[in-house]
Structure formats: C-alpha cells, structure tokens
Amino acid sequence: MIGHFRGDNMKNVLITGINSDFDNCLAKKFMAEGYDVFILEDGKTLGVEKLDFFIDTTDYVHENDGSSVREGVNWDAVEATFRNNPLKSMALLEAHLPLLDAGEEKRLFYLTQSRASINETESTTGYGYNMSKTALHMFIHLSRNKLAPLGYTFRVFDPLTGIVDAKAAAESAFTYITRRRGTDGDDGLRDDEDNLVIWDALGRKHSW
C-alpha cells in the first residue's frame, strides 16, 4: 500500500512504509478515523504543505541476526540492521522536518521492542536489532532535547508482535498517538508529555 488516502479530518498523517500487519492495520485505522494518510513512495514528493503526525514504521529485523558471540555473530546482518533502524530513521526525520514544523501536532512515533531496553533485556542474540534500537532510543532522546522546545512530542511503542494481534496493537497505538498524555491544567508536575517513555500494546511502560 502506497500513496495518498484522503480523509475529511484536517490532520495529515505520514506513514513511512507498510512493512507488517501492524503497519497495515495502523494505516487503515487512521483512514477509518478520517485522517488524511500519506504512505511514502520511493522518489515521490508528498505534495502537501504540512504534516501533523509522523509515523516512522522502520523496524528492521534481519533473518540472520539470531546468533550469540559463541555461535558467531553475523556482522553483515548487523550492518544491514544499523543502516535501517537508526540511520534510515535519522534520514526520514531530517527529510520531513520542514513539513512537520509547519504542522500543528508535531507528534513523532517510533517502533521498538522491549528486548532493546538496555535495562530490561535478557537477550543473548540479536546484536543488530538490540544495539541498533538502543542507538535509536538515544537518537529519540537527543531529538527530543532539540525539538520539544519547538512543540514536538514523542511516542515510542512496542506492538508486541506475536503476542498481541496486529489489529489490537494498532488500536492501542492509534490511541497512544492521537491523545495527549496525562496533564492537569497548566501543572507541569502533572504533565506526562515531558517524560519520554516506551509503551507496549498492553499499555505497559518499559524502561529505556
């Protein structure tokens, strides 16, 4: 699925690619809710003046990234993963920043998995995925430092692929993306938007 799916909601959503059932369900959810949805097509410009929601669906897993240091890590698979997970995401954000600056929502969404939490992981394999996503987590934090003062907010999400059905995960993600997080009047101490968090499809918060 690529191209522009027009809705009557004035908010524009960019989805950087449809690579999984989850991505597909999330795109359909936004369409069903009347958003104007753009799905990136190689080499094509968007033909739009602003973007509100930026949904980066880059979440690359290489089939040969499953070895431990005892078995021998496949370093080509690790490189391919790094060239996607943080590097492609960096390029995508840079490319769309002018359109996002012009948008109202300025909300950025990224995918991860809790196995890429340095404080939680029990992994002994998947060096490419885990290390590249940890680098992405750092990228998100550094970007937040720069962009939050300009009105940007962030969502980082684990769809729990294989544990939660893709459609249900997309429902969780849609709510998470489109709603503001806990805030009480102007009380900064009761504003959860200031906290960068990873949430999963079951509504659990994970450590970085």
Next chain:
Amino acid sequence: MPNVFITGADRGLGLSLCKEYLNRGWRVFAGKYMEDFALLESLAHPALHVIKLDIGCMKSIAAAKEAVLKVTNSLDMIVSNAALMGDVNCELYKPPMDLEIPWDYFRINALGTIKLVETLLPIMDQGEMKRLCFVSSEAGSITLMKHRGAHPFPYSMSKAAMNMGVRMLHNQLYKDGYSFRIIHPGWMKFRKQDGNLEESGRFDPDYIGQWAAKYFETPRADEHRLAMVDYREYDWPF
C-alpha cells in the same frame, strides 16, 4: 604472569592503563592505531607487546588474535578503550546529515568493541580471571540524556549501543564465569604527540588510569551486577 589486552593504547587512558599494568607485573598486549604516535613504543618494556589494531576493521581484529596466539594461549582481561570521539557535524536542521559519520561511530565504538570480545573469547576462556572491561561514557546514558541539550548524535548513540552490546555479553557470559566492568572515566585531558596534556579537560588520564587499573582487577562483592561507575565508584544509570 597475567595477560591483558588493551585497545586504543597510543595515548590517553589506554596508554596510562598499559603503564599501570606493566608496573603491576602483567604482560600487556597493546593495540596500536596511530602510526605517527610513538609514546607506546617509548615505554620499552619487555612485557609489552605492541599489536597493530583498528577495531573498526574485522581483518585487523582477526590478525590481532593471531598475534596474541604467537605469545600465549590465554588472556585474563580485555580492556576495550579505543573510541572515535570529537565534534562532528551531524544534527537536525543542518542538512544534509552525512550518515556515514554515525555509521563510522557505530562501526568502531559499538560493533568493533563486541567483535573484539567475540574474536578473543576462545583465548579468554583459557584465562583465570575472565574479566571484560569497557570504557564507556555518561554521554551514552539514555536515562541522563535529558540533561544534555541538543548534543551531536553519533558519539552518544554509539556508546549507548555499546552498552547494550555489553549487557548482552553479560547475559550470556556471566554464567560462564566472566565478570564485567564498565566505567565512565570523566572528562580527561587529551595527550598530545609530544607527551604533554592539553589544557581543556578535568582529569589527567594517568590519574584515571591508576584508579581504573585497580578497579578492573579487584574482585567485587556484586560481580553479578552490571554497573557503570565513575572514578569515585558512584553508579551511573544506563
């Protein structure tokens, strides 16, 4: 005589650690990267083995393993210290970002570090101490990044990725008898080619090296815990 392999030994903390371990009676395999720096060779110690090593290059890592095997079948400790550092232009709103810059940082600081351990693991398995030591940085702490403003991406991203790699090594190798050290050395002065220190920076790398050498070799009561500590042995979050 215990054996240690130290990367990035041309100057700075790596060089200081070589001096420390030679003084403590260790045999030191020192990774040499900078062709035009001769401070390492000038240590001229019979227990010092200088080995050419670019940790960003798989072939160079494989050759370093062969060089160690010519001298010994067992290593007790690896100190992974080499790193690409410095100011680079890789920020939002300064397009185009050259993505080969962060890739170089990942390749050297994160992937090279883990690849080196993977390669030397069979030799480490033969050693007594089985200690894996990593020089990281508070700049790689995701938890603390909120304090850092808009810092350039590559270095912090690479050190965070390295920390993850070390966590994964720990998940697997602790049960095989390995123990781990991760340090944040603090803001150290750079050592120039003539051996003198630059003005900027807080610590003389020799001072940090003295502490780190002791911290690396001294057993801890909580070896099972992976911790990043500074020279006061305060904990830093990941």
